Amino acid sequence: METDCLFCRIVAGEIPATIVRETERTLAFRDIDPKAPTHVLVIPKEHYGDVAVLAESDPGLAGEVLATAGAVAEAEGLLGDGFRLMFNTGVNGGQEVFHVHAHVLGGAPLGPMIAR
Ligand code: AMP
Numbered sequence: 001m002e003t004d005c006l007f008c009r010i011v012a013g014e015i016p017a018t019i020v021r022e023t024e025r026t027l028a029f030r031d032i033d034p035k036a037p038t039h040v041l042v043i044p045k046e047h048y049g050d051v052a053v054l055a056e057s058d059p060g061l062a063g064e065v066l067a068t069a070g071a072v073a074e075a076e077g078l079l080g081d082g083f084r085l086m087f088n089t090g091v092n093g094g095q096e097v098f099h100v101h102a103h104v105l106g107g108a109p110l111g112p113m114i115a116r
Helices: 006-011 051-057 059-075
Strands: 019-022 026-030 038-044 083-086 102-106
Touching (some): 006 026, 019 059, 059 102
Antiparallel strands (some): 019 026, 038 102
């Protein structure tokens, strides 16, 4: 655990979150500032800074994050109309919390992938 990492502190139970799914190695909780009717974040419990580092260090765990994201999408009723799965990565990617997280977004048409 990284003591100054917000999402590590959620994993540790030090900061409250609305948890929607938990596996041995992953956690899914609602985004505090939702950008869509459904907006859930999926993280590995272990700290990795971004998706590239995670995929390089532990591809199996990266797969578990994807599997949890898929299970969340199903549980939230998003499979029929579809959803967006997004990993903001680094400064240009708009990443603000440097503990890798997948955004599961859905519940309405989300528009173009990138605003221009
Ligand atoms: P990103 O810009 O990809 O790093 O996304 C970080 C996300 O974390 C944003 O969508 C925030 O709304 C969300 N967030 C920040 N603090 C919390 C929190 N305490 N609980 C849940 N989500 C949070």
